[in-house]
Amino acid sequence: MSDPAAMLAALLERRRPTAFATWLADASVASGAALNRVAFEIAFASAGRRFGTAAIGSGATVAGAGGRTWSIAGWGLDEAARALLVLGGVAALPAADQPAFVDGLYRAGALRERQAVLRALALLPDPARFCAIALDACRASAQPVFEAIACENPYPAAWFAEPSFNQMALKAVFTGVAVARILDLETRRTADLARMAADYAAERRAAGRPVPTDLALLAAP
Amino acid sequence: MKLFDPHIHMTSRTTADYEAMAAAGIAAVIEPAFWLGQPRTHVGSFEDYFASLVGWEPFRASQFGIRHFCTIALNPKEANDERLAAGVVALLPRYLAKDGVVAVGEVGYDEQTPIEDRWFAEQLALARRFGLPALVHTPHRDKKRGTERSLALVREVGFPEERVLIDHNNEETLPLVLRTGCWAGHSIYPNSKMDEPRMAALVRQYGSERILINSAADWGISDPLKVPKTVAVMRAQGIAEDTIEAIAWRNPVAFFAQSGRLVLDDAGGPPDAFAGNTVRRG
Secondary structure (H helix, E strand, C coil): CCCHHHHHHHHHHHHHHHHHHHHHHHCCCCCCCCCCCEEEEEEEEHHHHHHHCCCCCCEEEECCCCCEECCCCCHHHHHHHHHHHHHHHHHHHCHHHHHHHHHHHCCCCCCHHHHHHHHHHHCCCHHCCCCCCHHHHHCCHHHHHHHHHHHCHHHHHHHHHHHHHEEEEEEHHCEEEEEEEECCHHHHHHHHHHHHHHHHHEEECCCEEEEEEECHHCCCC | CEEECCCCCCCHHHHHHHHHHHHCCCCEEEEEECCCCCCCHEEEEEEHHHHHHHHHHHHHCCCCCCCEEEEEECHHHHHCCCCCHHHHHHHHHHHHHCCCEEEEEECCCCCHHHHHHHHHHHHHHHHHCCCCCEEECHHHHHHHHHHHHHHHHHHHCCCCHHHHCCCCCCCHHHHHHHHHCCEEEEEEECCCCCCHHHHHHHHHHHHHEEEEEEEECCCCCCCCCCCCHHHHHHCCCCHHHHHHHHHHHHHHHHHHHHHCCCCCCCCCCCCCCCCCCCCCCC
């Protein structure tokens, strides 16, 4: 298992030792044996009931392959468990099968399952392969799904093309999400993003509606 | 009094319905998987439907302070399409393990064909495997016979009767169900199935034990406020508050809690506060 997987496993074992003892084995990702898809999906779905949805809490961080470290304090324990399974499931499959596997978990996922898949994307090998999933989540109307990719997640800044990143940043403002929650935004401020923010401000003024203060943060400082 | 509508197809209802339901005291709903009025022609259509029942629709309900759970199954109408049935049932394990899924359903009979027999029994086996209760639809046509066949099949396969809810009952089928260990649901409808005064009469005759009411509202003429309206009629007729609360809250909670997945802690509380979210923004 990769380092983030070992870190998540240690965290879950510390916080929920009883659940952890049987759950990884049930999921068939514990011992390097062949992945049993049905057992895996049942364990993936049952993570909420086994670990609960309490937040991990402050201090917990995780590191991606590129060395970027970020806080996972806001993840639920169920999301950490499901992220660990995604990492384990991907590791058990040939590289060519990995994108379809992750896409299947996302598409059949309940809200919190989708959130967990999205939070895990930046921890997967060759993350660019999973961009279509992240972009689909940016089109979600279920706000928790959108926030799982847009907020406290390094994936968009690292892997989105400029038009997609700009759309996501503007949608964040549009749906009332604090722009400060978009990781590495400072590396992605462009003239076009500034123009979109200015146009949106003008649209709000023309409609006689307040201009979100966060809009200014999308333009270069 | 908090109210529970344990059978309502919210996929086909509007946000105005959710607002009215919350205002009328409905704190929790169960959306059984059924058909969509027009038969589906691809297994993939069921995948998207099931994903919506465990994803989008619970989110939409949460915006109005309503807890949304669902039941998952191949329904008896579409079970008759041999191009679909096996493929849809093969999808079920993936969904039956999910958090908001509190029963296998709607299973049961529509035209009472041998094909329906087969998938009804196979899905009861799935309910047993996943530790879930079963929600059983009874047919519009030849209803009494269909109810008898359903009760007989439950007994024949040895599925525990206290984990079976037989739905859409009327004056003729309710006593059949109460003679077994199964629970009995009643769909209160504007013109068909069951209405409020008839339901109140049944409660006066049979009491509240193992009896539930629902609106079964969908895309046809139906009313998502039938649970509170039936409560009002029962109250006006002098039925005891404790009896009413058993029927409109405690019984559905007790039945579906057998799944181990009915989490109701703050149901009926304030809506999730997403400033400017996409459903309530208007």
